[in-house]
Amino acid sequence: MHRRTLGQGTLAAVLAQAIAPGLHAQGTPAGAAWATSWVGSVQGPYPVGNPSAQPNQSFIFPDPAEGARDMTLRLVLRPSLWGRQARLRFSNAFGTRPLTLDGVHVGLQHGGATLVPGTNRPVRFDGQPAVTIPPGGQAWSDPVELPFATEPDSPLLMGRKLAVSLHVVGSSGPMTWHAKALQTSYATAPGAGAHGGEEGEESFPFSTASWFFLDAVDMAAPAGTPVIIGFGDSITDGTASTMNGDDRWPDVLARRLNARLGNRVAVLNAGIGGNQVVGPAEYGPQKPFPGGPSALARMDRDVISLSGVKTVIWLEGTNDFSRNGNASLEAVREGMKAGVARLRAGIPGVKVIGATVTPALGSTSAAHGHAEQDEKRKGLNAFIRDSGLFDAVAEFDRATLDPATGGLKAEMIPDSTTGGPGDKLHPNRAGYLAMGSAIDLGSVMPARR
Numbered sequence: 001m002h003r004r005t006l007g008q009g010t011l012a013a014v015l016a017q018a019i020a021p022g023l024h025a026q027g028t029p030a031g032a033a034w035a036t037s038w039v040g041s042v043q044g045p046y047p048v049g050n051p052s053a054q055p056n057q058s059f060i061f062p063d064p065a066e067g068a069r070d071m072t073l074r075l076v077l078r079p080s081l082w083g084r085q086a087r088l089r090f091s092n093a094f095g096t097r098p099l100t101l102d103g104v105h106v107g108l109q110h111g112g113a114t115l116v117p118g119t120n121r122p123v124r125f126d127g128q129p130a131v132t133i134p135p136g137g138q139a140w141s142d143p144v145e146l147p148f149a150t151e152p153d154s155p156l157l158m159g160r161k162l163a164v165s166l167h168v169v170g171s172s173g174p175m176t177w178h179a180k181a182l183q184t185s186y187a188t189a190p191g192a193g194a195h196g197g198e199e200g201e202e203s204f205p206f207s208t209a210s211w212f213f214l215d216a217v218d219m220a221a222p223a224g225t226p227v228i229i230g231f232g233d234s235i236t237d238g239t240a241s242t243m244n245g246d247d248r249w250p251d252v253l254a255r256r257l258n259a260r261l262g263n264r265v266a267v268l269n270a271g272i273g274g275n276q277v278v279g280p281a282e283y284g285p286q287k288p289f290p291g292g293p294s295a296l297a298r299m300d301r302d303v304i305s306l307s308g309v310k311t312v313i314w315l316e317g318t319n320d321f322s323r324n325g326n327a328s329l330e331a332v333r334e335g336m337k338a339g340v341a342r343l344r345a346g347i348p349g350v351k352v353i354g355a356t357v358t359p360a361l362g363s364t365s366a367a368h369g370h371a372e373q374d375e376k377r378k379g380l381n382a383f384i385r386d387s388g389l390f391d392a393v394a395e396f397d398r399a400t401l402d403p404a405t406g407g408l409k410a411e412m413i414p415d416s417t418t419g420g421p422g423d424k425l426h427p428n429r430a431g432y433l434a435m436g437s438a439i440d441l442g443s444v445m446p447a448r449r
Contacts, residue, residue: 006024009165015214015260016383023323024357026215030109030240032223033222033225033308034087034218034219034220034308035081035083035218035219035221035308036085036218036264036268036306036307037078037079037080037081037145037214037248038079038080038162038218038219038268039081039084039215039216039219039229039268039269039270039302039306040178040181040215041178041215041270041271041272041292041302042176042178042215042292042301042302043176043177043178043179043288043291043292043378044092044094044095044174044175044176044180044285044288045064045067045095045096045175045176045177045288045292046064046067046095046176046177046210046212048181048290048336049177049180049210049273049274049290050181050239050251050290050291051180051209051210051235051237051273051294052182052209052238052239052273052417053209053243053417054208054230055206055208055212056210057208058146059206060189060206060208061190062063064175065174065304066172066173067166067168067171067172067173067174067189068079068168068171068172068190068212069171069189069190070167070168070170070190070191070193071168071188071189071190071191072103072165072166072167072168072185072186072187072196072203072204073165073166073186073188073208073212073213074163074164074165074169074185074187074192074196074204074227075163075165075185075211075212075214076161076162076183076186077161077162077211077217077305078161078162078163078165078183078246079161079162079219079266080254080265080266081225081227081263081266082152082153082157082218082219083146083148083149083152084142084145084220085145085220086106086143086144086218086219086220087103087142087143087144087148087217088140088141088144088164088214088216088217088218088219089138089140089141089175089214089215089216089217090131090133090138090139090141090166090215091133091134091137091214091215092133092134092137092176092213093136093138093301094136094176094284094285094390095133095135095136095172095285095433096135096173096178096285097173097174097175098132098134098135099133099134099168100130100131100133100169100170101133101169102123102130102168103165103167103195103196104123104129104141104164104165104166104167104196105120105122105192105196105303105308106146106163107119107120107162107163107165107329108148108160108161108162108163109161109162109163112186112204113201114199114200114201115149115199116199116373117162117277118147118370119146119147119148120146120196120198121147122197123141123394124141124142124144125139125142126183129130136176138301138313143220143385143394145448152219152261153263157263158263159246160272163212164252165195165196165197165293166196168195170298171212171445174285175321175412176212177210177212177213178211178212178215178272179211179212179290180209180237180238180239180273181209181211182210182243182244182417183206183209183244183301184207184209184243184244185207185209185212186201186204186207186208186361187204187206187207188203188204188206188361189205189206189370189433191391198307204345206242209243211356215303218305218307218322219307219418221308222264223265225264225308226265226266226269226308226310226311226446227265227266227267227268227307227308227309227310227311228257228265228267228309228310228311228313228444229268229270229306229309229311229312229314230253230267230268230271230313231267231271231295231299231302231303231312231314231316232295232316232389233272233273233274233275233315233316234271234273234274234275234319234426235249235271235421235426235427236249236250236270236315237269237271237272238414238432239273240416240423240426240427241417241427241429241430241432242416243335243417245416245429247432247433248269248271249270249432249433249435250271250313250436251267251269251436252269252433252435252437253430253439254266256437256441257441257444258405259316260441261314261434264276265445266308267403268306270302270303270332270412272291272292273290273293274289274290274291274292274319274324275316276291276294276325277293277294277317277320277327277332277336278294278295278296278331278332279294279319279320280294287430289320291319294335295314295335295339296339298345299331300343302434303343303346303347304342304343304346304409307348309347310351310355310445311350311446312337312343312347312353313353313355313439314336314340314348314352314353315357315396316357316442317332317376317377317380318360318368318373318377319356320332320335320427321372321373321376321377321380322367322368322373323365323366323367323368323370328376329376329379329380332376332380333380333383333387336354336383336384336389336399337389340352340390347448349446351391351443351444351446351447352363352390352391352394353392353393353443353444354385354389354390354392354393354394354395355394355395355396356381356384356385356395356397356398357381358396358400358431358435359373359377359397359400359401359406359407360373360377360446361374361405361424362405362407362424363423363424365424365425368423368426374406381397391443392440392444394440395439396435396438397440399431399435399437399438400427400434408424408425408431409431411430412430412434413427414428416428416429
């Protein structure tokens with residue numbers, strides 16, 4: 001297959017062509033559409049997963065089987081795109097009992113658990129202040145006006161963070177969560193009740209490095225606004241990058257695109273630490289796995305169902321080839337073929353970019369770093385480059401490989417969050433910066449029409 005890429009000089013023109021029909025001359029949305037601005041791909045039940053830099057959670061969740069009990073969580077997240085209205089998706093995908101939420105609010109984070117005064121707004125569900133989500137279900141909120149985003153193109157909004165507060169009525173039971181947020185969020189004590197309407201931090205003494213129940217945020221945006229998704233495992237999720245630093249490779253890509261295009265594109269992170277393409281064969285509340293459901297099992301919820309998706313960058317395979325996965329090269333190649341076919345059937349016109357798998361040779365992780373894994377990795381990378389399955393290739397392998405050792409470059413190994421020596425599997429901030437900088441910007445944008 002011939003891969004057509006666009007020079008960076010044509011990028012603004014291509015994007016203008018893609019979204020121009022939805023704009024007035026003044027640049028305000030006309031016939032705006034929803035575009036997903038943030039995702040936190042769900043797994044569960046808590047505490048099964050791979051969090052990073054997690055504080056002691058026993059004070060807020062003393063009994064994982066009961067989960068959150070009559071308490072408020074204030075979840076902090078960074079939208080990739082801003083709009084005058086937002087809507088929120090809450091998930092009980094891996095719960096075993098109905099989840100009731102009320103007192104849901106969204107506001108602009110000031111610092112810690114404190115909100116910028118006057119920005120906090122209540123969230124409704126079909127006009128009601130509460131919602132009950134059945135086990136395995138999800139619920140979108142009604143649109144909510146964001147008073148601080150009346151000028152969504154303002155550069156002063158770039159990098160700002162939302163605080164989504166939610167009160168769990170009663171006991172949630174097993175909690176659907178995203179373990180590795182690499183972002184500090186906040187919680188009241190169990191039994192403290194509803195405090196989402198408060199702007200201050202006094203009711204939120206506890207912290208967490210994970211997200212719970214919330215798994216997507218949409219923003220109202222001009223029709224055709226492109227949404228780009230990084231889909232994969234811990235090396236997309238950001239293990240060993242900087243806690244609260246927003247320097248995973250999708251973050252780097254987002255900032256590069258924002259520098260050229262402003263608030264006209266979204267880049268999402270749909271990684272889950274430990275995720276595999278084809279494993280595990282089964283996943284559920286009674287049979288969980290730290291890496292979450294397989295990429296194929298979660299693709300509909302975490303990619304296809306989202307709003308405005310135009311491009312998917314798929315980086316995965318190293319966990320399949322680990323001693324935890326033990327998958328064959330053929331199984332992963334066939335899994336990728338099936339996944340790409342599903343993406344193209346579910347999102348007509350989507351661009352699917354294959355990312356070459358980064359090296360792990362010599363890793364200190366017991367499950368990784370062995371020669372057989374590296375041989376399979378090289379075989380998968382050859383398939384990604386040469387099969388013609390993908391519309392383009394992101395060369396993460398070449399950006400991070402030390403040819404002298406066959407492993408990661410030395411400067412990419414020390415852990416940026418813990419300050420430890422690193423595991424020779426997960427790139428640090430320097431590695432993610434190199435990966436995000438290696439992506440051809442033209443290749444990720446939608447094709448001309």
